Amino acid sequence: MLRIVDSSFIKSCTKPEHYPTNPFVDIAFAGKSNVGKSSMVNTLVKRKLLAKKSNTPGKTKLINYFQISLKKDDIEETFYLNFVDLPGYGFAKVGKSEKESWRRMIEQYFRERTQLRAVFLLVDIRHKADSKDILMIEMLESMEIPYCLVATKSDKIPKNKIPATLKSLKKQLNSNTDKLFAFSSLNKTGTLPILEWIESEVL
Numbered sequence: 001m002l003r004i005v006d007s008s009f010i011k012s013c014t015k016p017e018h019y020p021t022n023p024f025v026d027i028a029f030a031g032k033s034n035v036g037k038s039s040m041v042n043t044l045v046k047r048k049l050l051a052k053k054s055n056t057p058g059k060t061k062l063i064n065y066f067q068i069s070l071k072k073d074d075i076e077e078t079f080y081l082n083f084v085d086l087p088g089y090g091f092a093k094v095g096k097s098e099k100e101s102w103r104r105m106i107e108q109y110f111r112e113r114t115q116l117r118a119v120f121l122l123v124d125i126r127h128k129a130d131s132k133d134i135l136m137i138e139m140l141e142s143m144e145i146p147y148c149l150v151a152t153k154s155d156k157i158p159k160n161k162i163p164a165t166l167k168s169l170k171k172q173l174n175s176n177t178d179k180l181f182a183f184s185s186l187n188k189t190g191t192l193p194i195l196e197w198i199e200s201e202v203l
């Protein structure tokens, strides 16, 4: 089994010149503000405050890089990854020019970051598909970037409704992916399947 044994903040970036120069692959986390992105990163690495929670609307948006160390049970070697916390989107209060700069920053990251291996796209399990999420999926699919859909806050719906809800979310979002996960930072649902996916598809 794969375990995350260490994690540390590397840096915040806005453009490619600032991206870290280490040789490790990136796994990026994207989604609307408040979807539970920081909580998910913190839950996966088992630290309460690695990724900061709830960025204030209107504050400068940054791409935050974390270095993650992982071990497999039966192997001495340590593996490394970058977790990349992309700026959240979808604040109603944000003006047109800030939306445009967000879009440019993310598009540039997707286009230029050759080490990008996969994106976890987070959507709230209780919410209907949103045009901004659909736009994000269109961007990922047209750029042929592998991604998983993660339905967050799964503790908010009954367990037996999760499979049908995931299916319906995928349909509403018009997504091609068959990588669907339910996740809860509250009860840790999804942690194991996501680590297993990273072990089999990324490392």
Ligand code: GDP
Pocket: 031, 032, 033, 034, 035, 036, 037, 038, 039, 040, 052, 053, 054, 055, 088, 152, 153, 154, 155, 156, 183, 184, 185, 186, 187
């Ligand atoms: P971000 O803006 O996407 O980074 O979202 P945060 O991680 O800051 O979470 C936004 C809000 O949702 C906070 O109040 C969290 O406590 C709450 N939250 C995050 N994850 C979960 C979850 O799995 N279950 C529940 N019930 N609440 C969550």
